[in-house]
Amino acid sequence: MKIGIVGAGVVGAYLACRLSSRYNVEIFDKKQKDDLGHDCAWLFHYSDLRNYCEKCKLDPVNYLEHVGRLFDFFGVPVTINDQITFNKHQFLLDLLMRVNGVHFESKISKNDLDDYDLVIDATGSSRNILPSVHKLEPNCFIHCYQLEVESHDLPNDFYVHPAGLGFLWAFPRRGNITRVGCGSFTTNPKKEVEGYLTNKNYKLLRICSGTIRVVPPSKSKPFLLVGQPNIVGVGECIGVVSPLTGEGIRSALRCADLFIDALESNLNVYGRGVLEKFNHVDQEFALLEALRHHQIQTLWRLLKISSPFGLKISKGAALKMLFDKNHLKNMQKTFSGMYL
Template identity: 30%
Template sequence: MRLTPSVITVAGLGVAGSYLLRRLHMEGFSAEGYDPKPPGYYIPCGYAVNFNLFRDYCRMAGLEPDNYLLSSGRRVVMENSSGLSMEFRNVGLSTIEKNSFERDLVEGLRVHRERAKAGDEVTVDATGISRSIIGHARDDFRMQTLEYLADSGLSDAFLFHYFPRASGYLWSFPLGRHFHVGSGTSDPVLLRQSLSTFSGHVMRKVGRAIRLRPLFREIVSGTIVAVGEAAGLVSPITGEGILPALESAEILVQCLKRYDGDEALMAYRKRVEGHFLRYVKLSRLQRDFASKPSVRDVLYLRAAKEDLVHFGIGVSALRMLLSLALT
C-alpha cells in the first residue's frame, strides 16, 4: 500500500504535534490537527529546554525564539541525597513559555477540538503519555510527577536534587517572575514527602505520569506513527521532553519529504533509533541503579554526560557525575 498521504492526521497538539502540523504545512503537505483539550490547557512540565537548540527549531517553524524566553543564564546546581552538591556551567538551559509556543505554532492551521480517529492515511500519534491512537506499549515505564507553580523556588538556580537509587528527583526552575517546583518518582510516598516542606505560595498544583523509556519497537504500527512522548522520547535522567519532541517531529517531516510508502515510516523508525540511542543506555542506567549498579554503568555515564550537555548543562568531567551517582 502506498503511504504518500492526501491528508495527514496529527492527533495531539502539544509541542510535538503542534510543531509537526506547522512544518508539514510549510513543506506543502495537507495535514489536520486534532486535540479535544481547549487552547492553553495546562499540562505539568518544567518548561526547561536548551535554548541554543530550541532557537533553531523556532526559526525552522518561522517563529521568533526570543518571544518565548522566560529565564536563562542561571546557575545549575545538582545535589544528591547524601548532601553532595555541585555547580555546573549553564550552556543553554532556560525556561520557555510553552503554552504560547504551542498556540503560535498552530495559528491559522486546520485544527479540530475533538479526538482524532485513525484512518487509512498516515496518522501521527502525538498524544503523549496516553498513546491514544497507537495503543498500549508493552515495555512501558512511567514515573508520577507533582508540580507547583509558585512565587518562589528552592534556589535562585536551576536546581536538581536526585533521590536515592535513581528513584527520581526534585526540581526547582525559574520562570521569569515565578518558579516551577516539582518532584518525579516511582515512589508515591516519596513524591508527597519531597514537597511537604515547601513554604512558598502555590498558585497552581498539578500532577501527571511521565514516560521514561524509549519505545523504538512500538513507534510504528501500520499507518500510525508516534512522535515525542508517545514514542517514549523523554530523557530518563532529566525528564527533558520539549527538545526530543521537536527533534522527532522534524525527523518525521524529513522522512515524509524524502521517501514514499512504507519506506518513509521505516526510515523514521531507523533514524529515531539512531538519534536517541543514548536513551536506551540511560534507561538501562536508571534500572541498574534502582537494583544493583554494575561496572558497565561507568560506560553508560558517558551517555548521561552527552544528555546533560544536550539539555544545556556543561558537564566537563565524568568523575563529577560518578561522585553524584555513587556518593
C-alpha cells in the same frame, strides 16, 4: 494528502505548523486551549529554541523566560550556558496560529480517524492511537506532581535534588515564578513537593502535573502501522524521552524533524532513523538496570557518556559525586530503582 494529528503537545503543534503549508492538516487535543503545554517544567535549550523558531518563522525572544547560569545538581554547582526555561504554552499556541483545522477539547480514538490518509500519533506518554506495549509499560511511567508558585524563598537558578528513586526540581520562570515538581518511583511526589515548600512563603498559581513515559524506542515498536489510515508515532509516544532525566522536548522535536524528512522522501526509513538517532535512550535505559548491580563502575560510565539535562559535568564534579558518600548514595538511590 489529508493528515490528522492527534495531540497538540510540542510534537503535534510543531508538525502541524511545518506540514500545514503543504498538506491538508487537522490537529486535535483533548485539553482546552488554556491548559496546553502546562504539564511540563519548561526546561529547554536556547540553541534549540532559536533553531525551531527559525524553522517556524517565530521570534525566540518572545518565549524566553529564565536563562540558567549555575545548575545546582544534587548539591554540585554546574556551570551552564544553554539551559533556559521558555513559555511552552505560548510557543504551542503560536505554532498553531497558522493552522486552519485546530480542535481543542477533542479526545480522539483510533475509530475517529478513518477519513485521513495519514494519522500522526503525537499523544505523548498516553500513546493513545498506536497499540500499547503491554508487557513493559506498567513499570515505565514516572508519575510527577508539579506546582507553579510565586515566591521569594526559592532558588533563583535551576535546582535538582534526589527524591527517593527520582528527582525534585525547582525551575525558575520569569520574576519570582517557579515550577516546583517531583517525579519518583518510590516516594510520593506530592509529599516531596509539599515537604520542600514547607516553611517557605509562596502563592500557588497552578497545579501542572503529568506523567513521563520512559520506554526506549527499541521497546516502543511499532512506530508505523500501514493500513487505512496509515498511522505513525512521533515523540514521547515512541520512547524518545531521556530515562535518566525525563527531558523530552528537545528529543521530541528532533524526532519530528526525522519524520518530516522521511515523509518527504520515504516514510519506511523513519523507524530505522529513530532507532539510530535515539540509540542513547536505550543506553541510558540499560545503564539504569546495570547500575543496580555494578554501582561505582556503572556510575562512572554514566557520568562519562551521558550528560543529564545536557549538563557538562566536569571531572571534578563527577569525582565529588563518586567519592562523597552522600552524593553517591543519592545518585544510586535516584537511578538504581527506576526499573525495579
